[in-house]
Amino acid sequence: MSDTEIDPLRLDRMLCFAIYAAGHAFNRFYKPRLDALGLTYPQYLVLLVLWEQDGLSIKMLGERLILDSGTITPLVKRMETRGLMRRERDHEDERVVRVYLTEEGRALRQRALSIPLEVAGATDFDLDAIDQLRMALEQLREKLDAGPDDIAGPGER
């Protein structure tokens, strides 16, 4: 145990904790803004997806947000109760449930437009720095999700 050895379990040096804590900080930052819209953060994410493409199935929503049906199903049901969307079985395939925004759900988009600007203002990171950070995190996420030793490697095949 020399002085030059770095403790591998120091909280302050852990990337996972930095991500965990930054996620909470984002939540705290968003909360008052989303409260004004009557939304939680995951509900906001669902709307972001549906504003891009309405009528997605529960499964497609889950793939987009990387959440499973145990999370998405009650989440969407709460949003339906609040009148933001409507769930409807696909007549082509009765297994799939499609989610359609109501007028109220679509209307919220205008009120949400200011939020990214507030984030940019609060962090005052320049756009390049944000982009770089985001891409590093996406790369990290892919590697973590790739599993042990990248079963079907990207190189050869």
Next chain:
Amino acid sequence: MSDTEIDPLRLDRMLCFAIYAAGHAFNRFYKPRLDALGLTYPQYLVLLVLWEQDGLSIKMLGERLILDSGTITPLVKRMETRGLMRRERDHEDERVVRVYLTEEGRALRQRALSIPLEVAGATDFDLDAIDQLRMALEQLREKLDAGPDDIAGPGER
């Protein structure tokens, strides 16, 4: 709405979502490793703190992990039930509850040492890249938590 305008609400471009998703990916990565130790990720964080400094109060634990008593109290109680730690009122100040590791709680540290190495192996980011990413996230977290217009600025004092 020209082609060159970027939609400010695109999920794919959102830093908050990249952080949110990377946090989940870390959780998934850690889960099988922590299951082997009988721990959840937040419980692992509590141990990281106590391995560095035993006998902390609930409040100090919460400050370190940026969590409030509504999270810490039941979390620590579950860990006490599993025999990892013991809760004890401070005799100097009966309001504060101090948390002390048991022998079993201390012993887990050895078994946890391999986890950071596995993270490093899975991501194969070099140490500098990890450090840079971590510091960017810490800076981001501070700015998000600093509140509107940075009430008591960091510059002078």
Next chain:
DNA sequence: AAAATTTAGATTGCGCACAATTAAATTGTA
């Protein structure tokens, strides 16, 4: 067509995460 398999979604159970409230102990002050 009947049986086996696959897929989509819902349900249950557990553990965070946090706001809001309450209770108890300590400190500050008249």
Next chain:
DNA sequence: TACAATTTAATTGTGCGCAATCTAAATTTT
């Protein structure tokens, strides 16, 4: 000494997040 203000935990209630399990519908195999 009283008593108001502050501090520390605990409690309650709501909403994720995910594993495991279940049901029903569709697809594939035989």
